[in-house]
Amino acid sequence: MEPSTIFILLACFITGISKFSVGGMGMVILPLMMLVFPGPEALAVIVPLYCLTDMVAISTYRKNINWGLLIKLLPLCAVGVLGGAIMLKGIDTQLFITVVGITILLLLLLSFWLDYFPLPVFTNKYAVWIAGPVVGFISMVANAAGPLMGLFLLEQKMEKQAFVSTRCWFFMTTNLLKLIALASIGLINIDTIEMSLVGIPALLLGMWIGYLIVDRLPQRQFKILVRIAISISALNLLFLKGK
Template identity: 60%
Template sequence: MEWSWLFISLACLVTGFSKFSVGGLGLVILPLMMLAFPGPEALAVIVPLYLLTDFIAVLTYRKNINWSVLARLIPFGAVGVALGTVVLGNIDARTFMTVLGLLIFALLGLSIWLDYRPLPIFTNRYAASIAGMLCGFVGVLANAAGPLMGLFLLEQKMEKSAYVATRVWAFMTLNIMKLVGLVYLGLVNAETLQGSAVGLPALFIGMFFGYKFFARISPEQLKMIVRGAISLSAAHMLFFKSN
């Protein structure tokens, strides 16, 4: 597709911006990438780039990590990644887009619900196991574990530096597991790696803008724009799939 490079670059621009600013924009990134790679292959393009940004972020935020929280979260995250990988390996591209569209709408609804009511699931004794499995599973299928991870970590009452560092390390670990699963499924190949390489310039530009200019953006305005983009993307996947 002659416009593939543009969609890849847009997805990578948002990826870089998200990783070094608000986070949680995976619901926008994957639909954008799927305009160039319609199907699970889109994940195979994104995840290596996520790992690159994770590595840079880990070097930036390498102090005050809450290892006890990670020790409770990551094993269940691995279970969620494994379950998501099994599901991913047993659905075709068209079904994947339908499932993903429904899942994105469900997560969008959850995000709006949490604006008005807390979710006690993240404060009970089983929070780490539930949050870990959900983040792993949703991260594989929808690339959208950011909001769920953020909710869980906020409830751990950590100081700001510990929250950021722990979040970065948790995502790097989960993304390594995701990449292993994608390689096992044969989704990572020369074409997807070429797509990742095409997006590198936009990725670094997004990281720069995310780091430098996020303070100038109103959180409420950003939330409205992101939710609008999410809704349009999910609707496109559900109702405008190519035959």
């Protein structure tokens, strides 16, 4: 098996597990895929697979969705996705690598900060006007908006079922918007579709294993491992600059 195929399968396997994991695991996926596709094409391989996992997720979480919040949030998120797509169109590969690496490291530092200090901006009544575009942009460019969106939803004081369901439906819609945006700027092509198809078995396996074991793992230790993987991945991207 070629190394490129191994990295694709590993990224897809983690994609499957991430649907059942603590926040932040998704930040490992794009750097892994960029070992095969070092430019924005990596997103074109990942996003269709995210749409598939989202379909499974929303079939499970169909109740207590906060539609009022989604109606406010999604148009603003679409603005962020559009801004990200404009940035990605024709972006230099090395610049993309650097942007993704720095973005992921900054989000990782933010996650450490939030372990000890709150972020008042997401408790403000106008938070939706900030969260929507920012989450859409970061999701489009770096595939790393999960922790920020989780933080925003936590501040809405929803009960657990509503939190999970609303999050699932938000990301399904966001990933569909990203899919349309990637296709419109020509990043989705036969090669990326073939690579997405190659990864489906690993994706399904990851979802199954994640469902079976992640809840049994100690969350603190698992979170530490995820953060270590994120750090290595982001630093590797910055190290690749100029190669």
